[in-house]
Amino acid sequence: MDAITILFIVGGIIAFFLILYIFPVNLWFTALLSGVKVSLINLVLMRLRKVPPALVVNAMITSTKAGLNLTSNEIETHYLAGGHVNNVIKALISADKANIPLDFKMATAIDLAGRDVSDAVQLSVNPRVINTPPVAAVAQDGIQLIAKARVTVRANIRQLVGGAGEETILARVGEGIVTTIGSSATHKQVLENPDRISKLVLEKGLDAGTAFEILSIDIADIDIGENIGAKLQTDQAEADLKVANARAEERRAMAVAQEQEMKAKAQEARAKVIEAEAEIPKAMAEAFKDGNLGIMDYYRMQNIQADTDMRESISKPKGSKK
Template identity: 55%
Template sequence: MLPVTNSFDSVSILPLQIGYDSISLGLIGQATSPAAIIAMAVGLLVVFLIAVLGFFFVRYGKLWFQAYMSVADVSLVSLIRMHFTKVNPNVIVQAKVMSAQAGLNISRANGISTARLEAHYLAGGNVMNVIHAIIAAHRAEIPLDFDQASAIDLAGRDVLDAVQTSVYPKVIDCPDPARSGKTTLSAITKNGIELRVRARVTVRTNIEQLIGGATEDTIIARVGEAIISSIGSADTHFKVLENPDMITRVVLSRGLDAQTAFEIVSIDIGDIDVGENIGARLQSDQAEADTRVARAKAERRRAEAIAEEQKMKAKVAENKSQLVLAEAEVPMAMAEAFKAGRINAPDA
């Protein structure tokens, strides 16, 4: 007996299978078309860009929002650029925010722009120190632009300390015990009296000459030299003790701050002590030296006299020896004469 099959199921399933295969082939054909490939690549690129932007926005969104709220003119593109150029965006954003809040010019054309801050950072400069110095100078109405401040910073000088010294002058001891180990300057007047002086020099920074200008050591050396010279030109030490400001007047009139990074405000004599009588000591030493020279000459003459005496004694001894030799030859000559018959014995 033959098995009975359902002809309806066989007929209905076959068209469905044929339709599914047709749809699958159609989709595969569409997927492999050039337009579909380009669309898929563009979609993947868009997704990648969105992911990258999302990453940077999550990382630098807070800084960008801080700059935006402070009207600091820092774009998100600049923050992304700092990421790839190894620039610390926190420093740049903080500097721009401080500049904007202080009322400085932060325009991109001629102000403290983000690009200029990045360039100074990459050059190894201290961005925050420069901004602090410019703000301090702006508050004190001291002319100082970003280019000048950055040049001073890159030259190795502390630009913030320079501005602070311009506003609040500092005092330099002359001599400086920390540098020379001495506490006083020693100078001698014309009458030979030693005076020991300690001076204090008040200076403020000359920002225009800060690059290439001489340092504090030059100021100390020049002031010390001028003080010693002015005391040395005094006739007596009494004049210096009675009128110490004669030293400061002479020193200030010489323009000792030329070609230096400082401007001398004042020179004050802190203390004057009377030292030794150098003139008398020098005269005593000279007299002693003259005495030693005279003694040496006398000793030389005595030695020469003794040598001459010994020489004469040697000559006397030599003459005596010649006399003895001559006397010894007399008997020999007489014997020779008797033998030769030149001399006869006297008759008895």
């Protein structure tokens, strides 16, 4: 065989596989045997629209065998919208077998919303248990309680589009636990009847607007925490003590200031007395000069002064200084 013949053979093989790729006869034949009506031209157009024909054909075969009436156009549209075709088909089959009302439009909307529609259907059949993190709350007697709950939920198919998720359920249950414990007169009431929390929380309708339906709320554990009331009273007493000490220190400082002020006034008065005493000799000299004071008057005044000093020295206790 020469080179030209080999080239023709290779080209023929490549052309044959290319034709089989563009015209997926095997898929068309498989669909025909499975009772799925899809034309070969439609499969070729899927190639041109960059839609995997095998994905569409297999989905149609699976849905047809399950008794679902889906068209290739519906499946192709959902794929082009970025959806997960296999998950939607699986969810529709599971919902049909479990007698859960779910049509193709709702299933595709849930899938395009970013939720796993197959997992949602399974969750509708088999409820899930969500464990809440420890929730701390304080009863009216000041004792802190730490509660853990198990929330049994199942998916609400009609609320999956636009409904809140598990985080909202956990937040609402935690809020309900805090409210219930906080409204209890004593922590003993909660410990004696933990189901009281479950009943009050369920009555609040916490699953409204969420993608789940709460079936039950079970309190798994309740631990006693700190005595918050006593701690707050202790902190308040310490704060009051600091305020009292500050006020006492303020009063002491004011008293010291007043004492110093009185000492200053006493020194000032003493200075005025000394100043006045310094004027006495001048006045006496003037009196002698003017003849208003005689020598005998002066001696009598000295005797009186000496007698006064002697009396003062006798009246003072021993060891005291003037």
